[in-house]
Amino acid sequence: MTAPALDTSRVIAPRLTPARISVPWLVAGIAFVALWLAGPERLPALFTYPKDWLIPAARWIGDFMKWLVNEASFGLFTFTQLTRFIAAIIDLPYRFALSLISTGFLSGQGSGAVQIVPPLPWIAVIAIVVLLGLYAGGRRLAILVGVCFGFLAVFGQWNSAMVTLASILVAVPIGVVGGLLLGIAAYRWERFERALTPVLDLMQTIPVFAYLVPILFLFGFGPTAAVVATLIYAMPPMTRITTLALKGVPSEILDLGRMIGCTRRQMTWRIMVPSARDSLMVGVNQVIMLSLNMVIIASMIGAGGLGFDVLAALRRLDIGAGLEAGLAIVALAVALDRLSQAYAIKAGESAHAAEAGFVARHGYLVGALAFVMITAIIGLVVPAVQSYPDALKLSTGTFFNEVVRWINVNFFDTFEAVKNALLLNVLVPFKRFLAELPWAGVVALLAFAGWRLGGWRLALTTGALSFLIAATGQWDKATVTVYLCGISVVFAALIGIPVGVLAAERDRLWRWVQAVIDTLQTLPSFVYLMPAVMLFRVGDFTAMIAVVAYAIAPAIRYTVLGLRRVDPNLIEAGRAMGCTRWQILTKIKLKLALPEIMLGLNQTIMFALSMLVITALVGTRDLGQEVYIALTKADTGRGLVAGLAVAFIAIIADRLIAAGAARTKKRLGLV
Numbered sequence: 300m301t302a303p304a305l306d307t308s309r310v311i312a313p314r315l316t317p318a319r320i321s322v323p324w325l326v327a328g329i330a331f332v333a334l335w336l337a338g339p340e341r342l343p344a345l346f347t348y349p350k351d352w353l354i355p356a357a358r359w360i361g362d363f364m365k366w367l368v369n370e371a372s373f374g375l376f377t378f379t380q381l382t383r384f385i386a387a388i389i390d391l392p393y394r395f396a397l398s399l400i401s402t403g404f405l406s407g408q409g410s411g412a413v414q415i416v417p418p419l420p421w422i423a424v425i426a427i428v429v430l431l432g433l434y435a436g437g438r439r440l441a442i443l444v445g446v447c448f449g450f451l452a453v454f455g456q457w458n459s460a461m462v463t464l465a466s467i468l469v470a471v472p473i474g475v476v477g478g479l480l481l482g483i484a485a486y487r488w489e490r491f492e493r494a495l496t497p498v499l500d501l502m503q504t505i506p507v508f509a510y511l512v513p514i515l516f517l518f519g520f521g522p523t524a525a526v527v528a529t530l531i532y533a534m535p536p537m538t539r540i541t542t543l544a545l546k547g548v549p550s551e552i553l554d555l556g557r558m559i560g561c562t563r564r565q566m567t568w569r570i571m572v573p574s575a576r577d578s579l580m581v582g583v584n585q586v587i588m589l590s591l592n593m594v595i596i597a598s599m600i601g602a603g604g605l606g607f608d609v610l611a612a613l614r615r616l617d618i619g620a621g622l623e624a625g626l627a628i629v630a631l632a633v634a635l636d637r638l639s640q641a642y643a644i645k646a647g648e649s650a651h652a653a654e655a656g657f658v659a660r661h662g663y664l665v666g667a668l669a670f671v672m673i674t675a676i677i678g679l680v681v682p683a684v685q686s687y688p689d690a691l692k693l694s695t696g697t698f699f700n701e702v703v704r705w706i707n708v709n710f711f712d713t714f715e716a717v718k719n720a721l722l723l724n725v726l727v728p729f730k731r732f733l734a735e736l737p738w739a740g741v742v743a744l745l746a747f748a749g750w751r752l753g754g755w756r757l758a759l760t761t762g763a764l765s766f767l768i769a770a771t772g773q774w775d776k777a778t779v780t781v782y783l784c785g786i787s788v789v790f791a792a793l794i795g796i797p798v799g800v801l802a803a804e805r806d807r808l809w810r811w812v813q814a815v816i817d818t819l820q821t822l823p824s825f826v827y828l829m830p831a832v833m834l835f836r837v838g839d840f841t842a843m844i845a846v847v848a849y850a851i852a853p854a855i856r857y858t859v860l861g862l863r864r865v866d867p868n869l870i871e872a873g874r875a876m877g878c879t880r881w882q883i884l885t886k887i888k889l890k891l892a893l894p895e896i897m898l899g900l901n902q903t904i905m906f907a908l909s910m911l912v913i914t915a916l917v918g919t920r921d922l923g924q925e926v927y928i929a930l931t932k933a934d935t936g937r938g939l940v941a942g943l944a945v946a947f948i949a950i951i952a953d954r955l956i957a958a959g960a961a962r963t964k965k966r967l968g969l970v
Contacts, residue, residue, distance in 0.1 A: 321751075323747075323751060324751065327744060327747045330740075331740045331743075331744050334737050334739070334740040335735075335736060335737060335740060339737075342737070344739075345737045345738070345739040345740065346735075346737045346738065346739075347738075348738055348769045348770065348772070348774055352770065353770060353771065353772050354767075354770045354771050356771045356936070356940050356943075357771070357934075357936035357937045357939075357940045358936060359936070360935060360936035360939050360940065361934070361935055361936030361937075362936075364513060364516065364935040364936070367379075367517075368516050368517070378517075379517065382517040382518055383518070383519065385518070386518045386519060386523040386524070386527070387523075389469065389473070389523050389526050389527070390521075390522075390523045392468075392469050393465060393466065393469045393522055393523065393526065396464075396465040396468045396469055397461075397462065397465040397522075398416075398418065399418060399419060399465075400418055400419050400424060400461045400464060400465060401418055401458065401461035401462050401465060402414075402418060403415070403416055403417045403418040404416040417675070417678065417679075417685060418461070419671060419675070420671075420674045420675060420677075420678040420684050420685045420686075421452050421457055421685070421686060421687050422674050422684055423670060423671045423674040423675065424448065424461075425445055425448045425449060425452070426667065426670045426671075426674070427667050427670075427671070428444045428445065428448050428634060428638070429441045429442075429444060429445040430663045430666060430667050430670075431444070431638055431663075432444040432445070432637075432638060432641070433663070434645075434663045435638060435641035435642045435644075435645045436637070436638075436641035436644075436645075440637055440638070440641055443633070443634070443637060444634040444637065444638060447630040447631065447633055447634035448630070448634060450626075450627070450630045451627055451630060451631070452687040453687070453691070453692065453693055454623055454626075454627065454692065454693055454694065454695070455623075455689075455692040455693075455694065456605065456608075456623065456624060456627035457686075457687055459603075459604045459605045459607070459608050459624065459627070460604070460605055460627055460631055461604075462602075462603050462604035462605075463591075463594050463602075463604035463605045463606065463628070463631065464631065466522060466525060466526055466529070466590075466594070466597070466602060466604065467587070467590050467591065467631075467635070469526055470526045470529045470530060470533065470586075470590045471533075471583070471586050471587055471590055473526075473530060474529070474530050474533045474534045474537060474586040474590065475537055475582070475583050475586055477530065477534050477537075477538075478534045478535070478536070478537025478538040478540075478541060478582060478586065479537065479538075479541050479572075479579070479582075481495065481534075481538040481541070482537065482538045482539070482540070482541020482542045482544075482545065483541060483545065483567060483572075485538065485541075485542045486541070486542050486545040486546060492542065495538070499535040499538060499539060500946070500950055500953075501943075501946050502531055502532070502534070502535045503532075503535045503536075504905070504908070504945065504946035504949035504950060504953075505939075505942040505943060505945065505946045506909065506912035506923065506926050506942045506945050506946075507528060507531075507532055507593065507596050507912075508596070508912055508915075508923075508926045508927055508929075508930050508938065508942070509926050509929070509938045509939050509941065509942025509943075509945075510528070510531065510938075510939070510942065511528060511596070511599060511600055511930055511938075512929065512930055512933050512934070512935045512938050513935050513939070514527055514528050514531075514600065515600055515933070516933075516935070520600055520601045521600075521601040522601055522602050522603065524600045524601060525593075525597035525598070525600050525601055525602035526597075526602075528593065528596070528597055528600065529589075529590050529593045529597055532589055532590075532592075532593050533585075533586045533589035533590045533593065534586070536582055536585040536586065536589065537582040537583070537585065537586050539582075540578060540579065540581055540582035540585070541575075541579060541582060543578070544575035544578035544579055544582075545571050545572075545575055547575065547578065548570075548571050548574045548575055549574075552570060552571075552574050553566070553570070553571075555570075556569075556570040556571075576643075577643060580639065580640075580642065580643030581643070583639055583643070584636060584639045584640060584643070587632075587635050587636065587639055588632060588635075588636060588820075588821070591628060591631065591632045591635070591821070591823075592823065592824070593606075594606035594628060594823065595607075595609050595610055595628075595823045595824070595825045598610050599930075605624050605625075605627050605628050605631070606628075606823070608620070608621075608624035609621050609624045609625050609628070609823055609825050609826065610825065612624060612829070613825055613828060613829055613832075613916070616829070616832065616833065617696070617700070618699055618700055618703050618829045618830060618833050619694075619695065619696025619697060619698065619699040619700040620696045621825075621826065621829045622695075622696075622699050622826065622829065623694065623695060623696055625822055625823050625825070625826035628821070628822075628823050628826075629818065629821045629822055632821040633821060636821070703830065703833045703834070706834065707833070707834065714834055714835060718835055718840045721840060722839070722840055725786065726782075726786060726839055726840065726843070729782055729785070729786060730778075730779065730782045730839075733778045733781060733782050734775070734778050734779075736778075738769045738774050741765065742762055742765045742766050742769065743762070745761040745762060745765045745951060745955075746758045746759075746761055746762030746765075748761065748955055749761035749762065749954070749955065749958075752955060752958035752959055752962060753954065753955075753958035757954055757955075757958055760950070760951075760954060761951050761954065761955065764947040764950060764951055765947070765951060767943075767944075767947060768944045768947055768948070771940050771943075771944065773922060773925070773940065773941060773944040776920070776921050776922045776924075776925055776941070776944070777921075777922060777944050777948060779919070779920055779921035779922075780908070780911060780921040780922045780923065780944075780945065780948060781948065783839060783842055783843060783846065783907075783911055783914075783919065783921060784846070784904060784907045784908055784911060784948075786843055787842075787843050787846035787847050787850060787907045787911075788850065788900065788903050788904055788907050790843070790847045791846075791847045791850045791851045791854050791903050791907070792854050792900060792903065794847070794851055794854075795851045795852075795853075795854025795855040795858065795899075795903070796854055796855075796858050796896065798812060798855050798858075799854065799855040799856070799857070799858025799859045799862070799899075800858060800862065800884070800889075802855070802859055803858065803859045803862035803863055804862075809859060812855060812859075813856075816851070816852040816855055816856060819848070819849070819851070819852050820852050824849055824909070824910055824913045825913060827845040827848050827849050827910070828841075828845050828913065828914065828916060828917060831844045831845045831848075831917070832917055837917040837918035838917065838918055838919075839919060841914075841917050841918075842911065842914035842917055842918075842919045845910060845913075845914055845917075846907050846910045846911060846914065849906055849907075849910040850903045850904075850906035850907040850910060851903070852906070853899045853902035853903045853906060854899050854900065854903045855899075856899065857895050857896060857898055857899025857900075857902065858892065858895070858896050858899060860895050860899075861891075861892030861893070861894070861895025861896050861899075862888050862889075862892045864891075864892070864895065865887065865888050865891045865892060866891075869887055869891070870883060870887060870888070873886070873887050890967065891967060893960075893963050893967075894960040894961075894963045894964045894967075895960075897956055897959060897960040897963065898956070898957070898960055900956060901952065901953055901956040901957065901960075904949070904952045904953075904956070905949055905952075905953070908945055908948065908949050911923045911945075912926055912927070912945065915927040922941045922942075922944050922945050922948075923945070925937065925938075925941035926938050926941045926942050926945070929941060
């Protein structure tokens with residue numbers, strides 16, 4: 300395939316013509332400023348949404364939830380009985396996985412339970428993952444996953460890690476199968492896809508805290524409810540990737556399937572799904588990573604494991620214990636991530652490989668089973684084989700606590716000076732500016748932006764969603780959320796884009812940067828809060844630091860991606876025209892990479908909004924705090940309304956930036 304034709308004169312020529320100001324934008328801006336200057340004294344209803352006009356959405360949702368829990372029924376079963384039945388079905392494989400790798404098979408319940416069969420020895424579990432790595436990716440992968448699981452044992456995180464792994468082993472297959480079936484349905488029926496898209500948007504943008512309360516009501520407190528919450532969070536990417544992968548199957552393959560007389564079912568499962576296997580494995584990888592990202596939040600409703608350890612350490616402000624548990628999650632995430640990627644490549648190769656004999660195909664399985672049996676028997680006699688000896692465990696908790704204490708003692712005044720300077724000169728003025736804007740003017744301006752960038756449908760979407768934020772009484776807290784998100788995204792972009800520019804042209808630097816941001820993305824979001832709180836106490840500045848650290852990765856990654864996709868022929872043409880290195884960067888590379896950089900900015904906003912709900916634990920007064928308070932009070936309506944407001948902000952930003960990126964591509968002749 301050849302690249303689309305591009306008018307190089309639009310890109311290369313370093314013309315310094317003044318930018319044209321669009322007349323409609325100028326008129327809209329003047330109207331907005333005029334409304335703002337009129338002030339709340341003259342137009343109070345346009346600055347503060349009247350209480351008499353509020354939509355009681357929280358009460359409606361609360362009443363519906365009570366009806367659903369207490370009265371709703373489907374024939375012989377109530378809705379609650381149905382959800383508890385689903386929970387029991389999910390609980391069966393979870394209990395089996397937990398017994399197999401953590402608790403052992405027990406007789407009885409509670410403190411009186413007696414272990415009948417011990418769990419798999421720690422050495423056997425490590426041997427299994429090493430054999431999986433050796434089979435899928437060779438010696439290097441085997442060593443990597445062995446080191447990751449060895450870290451869990453050596454640093455005393457084994458028991459908690461196995462509890463977390465048990466939930467992952469249940470949530471991931473259900474999420475993959477459910478996402479695959481929904482994606483196939485969306486591919487087959489266009490109406491279903493249109494109806495499913497906003498649902499997936501809400502599933503990915505509503506803060507998880509917001510739907511923990513209804514999950515608790517419907518599924519009870521415990522690991523099963525945590526698995527359900529994980530599925531809601533982790534399934535949408537698999538669904539979207541499945542639909543896109545099936546749409547991307549080459550037409551030649553489809554024509555071949557029709558020629559040989561495949562039925563619709565055969566076309567789906569024997570032609571299209573195998574052809575899209577590589578893309579589908581990317582979805583599997585996403586389900587795994589998002590499930591691991593949920594382990595701390597899921598611990599709030601009974602998941603236990605590493606997530607509970609991190610949350611408990613955060614409550615005690617024990618940065619050492621929290622970092623150890625967080626690094627254990629990272630080790631687990633790295634091992635599972637690399638294994639899933641290797642199996643994606645292996646599946647693509649095996650699809651074209653000749654049929655092998657039984658020993659060649661199942662040698663690793665036979666070896667693993669033999670090793671498990673041998674170590675299980677030895678473990679009955681030698682306790683060190685069954686459980687890692689306590690005497691050999693290491694801990695870095697004290698070291699990290701001492702490091703933080705030393706930093707606080709020696710640099711407290713410097714940190715406070717930087718913190719106060721940014722608060723007084725940047726954060727607080729911007730917060731006050733947003734709080735003084737008229738809600739009606741902002742709604743109208745967002746609708747106008749939607750119309751200019753994407754037409755009347757986008758205008759209706761942005762206008763309606765922003766109006767609902769005001770009409771449900773969430774406008775003031777939403778402005779605080781936008782202020783924290785906006786400031787954090789600006790700082791993340793100011794740091795991330797220059798780093799991306801530097802790394803894009805230096806392969807060795809990019810390898811190091813990629814390793815760092817990959818690690819940052821596998822760290823649980825709660826882990827970012829602990830050092831920020833220990834160094835800067837609680838407040839908006841602490842929240843901003845945590846959000847910037849969490850959200851900077853997409854800004855770097857998409858900048859590198861955009862710059863590396865620039866056509867080398869255009870760069871050579873620029874050099875031939877005498878452009879300096881700076882002109883090539885600013886007039887060609889950054890200009891053509893702008894759509895990808897905008898998409899990276901979009902992802903940075905999504906990351907920032909998801910992290911802002913977590914920063915409610917450090918004293919912010921935004922929508923995240925509202926969601927967290929609703930969780931502590933088990934107020935379903937309050938939590939969902941605040942969560943929907945966060946989702947509306949995310950959807951508005953996503954749609955506007957995506958439309959802007961599309962217009963930029965069109966203007967540059969890239970489409």
